[in-house]
Amino acid sequence: MSEDDEKVTECPYCGAKLRHPYWAHVQEKHPEEYQKKETWISLFKDYKSMGMDDSICYTVIGELFNAPPDEVKFFVEKNS
Numbered sequence: 115m116s117e118d119d120e121k122v123t124e125c126p127y128c129g130a131k132l133r134h135p136y137w138a139h140v141q142e143k144h145p146e147e148y149q150k151k152e153t154w155i156s157l158f159k160d161y162k163s164m165g166m167d168d169s170i171c172y173t174v175i176g177e178l179f180n181a182p183p184d185e186v187k188f189f190v191e192k193n194s
């Protein structure tokens with residue numbers, strides 16, 4: 115049980131258990147889904163240009179795409 119120090123994430127597309135941030139896996143195994151995430155970047159930039167706070171952007175985008183704000187944040191930070 116001591117191996118659970120690191121958070122295990124389940125791939126939302128195939129259910130594989132992934133120990134590390136799973137974007138590398140998504141990019142490799144589910145390229146179409148990964149492409150969709152690039153929309154998040156565009157939206158984030160749009161909202162930022164409208165003067166929204168980062169945390170609000172993550173919440174709003176998460177609600178639009180039915181994704182946890184943390185996931186949006188992770189992706190945007192990794193790709194900006």
Ligand SMILES: [Zn+2]
Binds near residue numbers: 126129139140143
């Ligand atoms: Zn997968």
